[in-house]
Amino acid sequence: MSSPNFNKVLLDISGELSKDELGRLKFLLGDQVGKRDHERISSGLDLFRVLTERGRLAxxxxVYLSGLLRDIHRPDLSDKLLLVSGHGGARGPPGPPEHERARLDAAMLVVAENVGRSWRRLGRRLGVSEVRLESIAGMHPSDLEETAVELLKEWRRSRGAQAQTEELxxxxxxxxxxxxxxxxxxxxSALASADAHKPQTESSVDPHT
Structure with a gap:
């Protein structure tokens, strides 16, 4: 049974979809729905009703609708949907520990600045699907550095807590x-060295010494 909050988010997403974006979503559905269903989809809410009837949305x-939204280059709407789902797998795997997140953030910047036109090759090696690579390519077609950032964000999302700098x-x-x-x-190494030389905070000092 849908929660009021979930329905509100669907309503918000529907309102933010342009006519062109709705058309692209319908195209991506392909033969997932019948011709009659295609004809009655004239808004985002119509699309969501069809997906619900087909067991593809709750x-x-x-996950299915979130993927469609990413494929039309609306990761903002996809993230909003995943955030409200909240009850397990649909949100995706949890992220890595804070220390590893800092290492990944630093590594991402270096890779984005250096990988250039070879970002697709790296994406395939990291296990990112061809469909997602095509979607990423359209996000920043004239900015290779931002494209590489999107690729690494996608990899981190897919790996969750298993995302490690060693794998990268x-x-x-x-x-x-x-x-x-x-x-x-x-x-x-520079990051680790900086951390090692950070002064102790008051809370970490033994009051009896």
């Missing part, structure tokens, strides 16, 4: 991007 099952470095070396891998390792 408060705890938003291994993928870089598998693609023969050894110079970039070296730069990532240098950045991580």
């Amino acid at each position: 408060a705890a099952n938003t 470095i291994e993928a870089l070396r598998s693609c023969q991007f050894n110079l970039t891998a070296d730069k990532v390792e240098d950045k991580l």
